[in-house]
Amino acid sequence: MALDAARREELRRLLDEYVESRSDTDAARLIEGHLPLARHLARRFSDRGQPLDDLVQVASIGLLKAVERFDAERGVEFATYAAHTILGELKRHFRDAGWAVRAPRRLQELYLEVTRLVDELSQSLGRSPTVAELAGSAGVTEEEVLEALEAGQAYRSSSLDAPAPGADGEASVAASLGEIDSAMATAEQRAELAGLLGGLAARERRIVHLRFWEDRTQAEIAAELGISQMHVSRLLAKSLATLREASS
Amino acid sequence: MAKREGAGDEIRLEVPTSPDLLRLVRVVASGLASRLGFPIDAVEDVRLAVDELCWTLVAPAGPTSTLAVRFVILDGAFSVEARLQPGPGAEVDGVPLSALSERILNTLVEEYSQLQPAGGQGAGFRMRTKTS
Numbered sequence: 330m331a332l333d334a335a336r337r338e339e340l341r342r343l344l345d346e347y348v349e350s351r352s353d354t355d356a357a358r359l360i361e362g363h364l365p366l367a368r369h370l371a372r373r374f375s376d377r378g379q380p381l382d383d384l385v386q387v388a389s390i391g392l393l394k395a396v397e398r399f400d401a402e403r404g405v406e407f408a409t410y411a412a413h414t415i416l417g418e419l420k421r422h423f424r425d426a427g428w429a430v431r432a433p434r435r436l437q438e439l440y441l442e443v444t445r446l447v448d449e450l451s452q453s454l455g456r457s458p459t460v461a462e463l464a465g466s467a468g469v470t471e472e473e474v475l476e477a478l479e480a481g482q483a484y485r486s487s488s489l490d491a492p493a494p495g496a497d498g499e500a501s502v503a504a505s506l507g508e509i510d511s512a513m514a515t516a517e518q519r520a521e522l523a524g525l526l527g528g529l530a531a532r533e534r535r536i537v538h539l540r541f542w543e544d545r546t547q548a549e550i551a552a553e554l555g556i557s558q559m560h561v562s563r564l565l566a567k568s569l570a571t572l573r574e575a576s577s
Numbered sequence: 578m579a580k581r582e583g584a585g586d587e588i589r590l591e592v593p594t595s596p597d598l599l600r601l602v603r604v605v606a607s608g609l610a611s612r613l614g615f616p617i618d619a620v621e622d623v624r625l626a627v628d629e630l631c632w633t634l635v636a637p638a639g640p641t642s643t644l645a646v647r648f649v650i651l652d653g654a655f656s657v658e659a660r661l662q663p664g665p666g667a668e669v670d671g672v673p674l675s676a677l678s679e680r681i682l683n684t685l686v687e688e689y690s691q692l693q694p695a696g697g698q699g700a701g702f703r704m705r706t707k708t709s
Contacts, residue, residue, distance in 0.1 A: 457616035457617050458617055459611070459615065459617065460611035460615075460620060461614070471608075471611055474611075475604065475607050475608055475620075476604075478607065478621070479603060479604055479607070479624075482624075518676045522676060525677065541683075542680070544684055546618060547618045547621065558617075558618065562621045566621075566625060569629065569681065572677060573632060
């Protein structure tokens with residue numbers, strides 16, 4: 330995005346005015362001036378099956394945050410800082426949405442359909458449905474269901490960037506230590522694992538703990554957390570990918 | 578899909594040691610679990626377990642190596658044996674499981690064991706799924 334000199338000068342003036350006044354009006358002008366940057370960055374994510382308009386919205390939120398948090402004293406160019414913040418916002422959006430993988434829209438939709446059917450059939454059958462039963466209900470082949478599951482699991486989510494650590498910071502790590510208990514062989518292993526788990530968001534840490542330390546089923550965890558079984562499944566896969574990334 | 582697999586049937590898969598290609602191993606594993614009539618949560622468990630084991634082998638291996646995976650159908654379950662075929666200059670040492678991986682596998686599979694390098698074959702793992 331080459332900017333001509335006049336435009337660059339204009340943006341610098343807007344920034345100076347904003348830094349001086351910190352007024353909403355100047356903030357709005359600064360945001361407006363940088364919207365092309367937000368659009369440009371949003372377009373880089375447009376092959377992931379989400380409408381560009383939505384992505385521009387997300388990018389604009391990132392831009393807003395950049396304006397609010399920018400500290401001129403740090404000596405970083407505003408555009409550099411804004412680009413960083415906007416990219417962070419876009420990546421977080423995909424991570425939260427769970428669509429880090431570039432799944433075709435058809436598979437995304439089938440995945441959502443299967444997610445719904447797993448809960449519905451679990452209810453009516455009183456047990457977890459088989460893939461054949463899911464395929465029958467969705468009117469697709471077993472292979473398509475499996476493909477959708479693979480696409481929906483966001484195994485590649487970790488390639489975007491590291492997860493935001495638990496909002497509760499040190500407290501979360503301490504809590505993890507308590508959760509890990511004496512099942513781990515050495516204090517060193519416990520500390521290392523606690524550090525890893527501390528990098529997960531609180532809900533994901535809880536799910537990992539319930540599944541692998543308490544040996545609870547996905548359905549039980551789903552019921553306890555009030556989310557769908559497939560959501561538990563996806564968060565588990567995502568958490569393991571995150572832990573793996575952090576430990577390598 | 579007229580024929581359902583019978584006990585003893587075997588499927589072999591060889592993939593380059595690229596993390597991206599583990600997807601193929603996962604798809605075969607979940608496909609087999611599905612054909613054996615595993616409920617969906619067990620299919621997901623199998624996939625996570627196979628991914629965990631194969632990743633442990635693939636991550637430290639150079640890109641010139643190959644991962645050889647053998648699935649054997651048992652009675653209402655199946656076993657997965659994954660071994661590194663080291664490429665030129667690649668390590669042939671054993672690959673340790675992390676404490677976390679052990680914890681995960683203890684939950685997800687019936688049994689698992691490590692395979693030591695032997696006869697030009699690299700390190701590997703063997704696991705057996707729970708019975709459907």
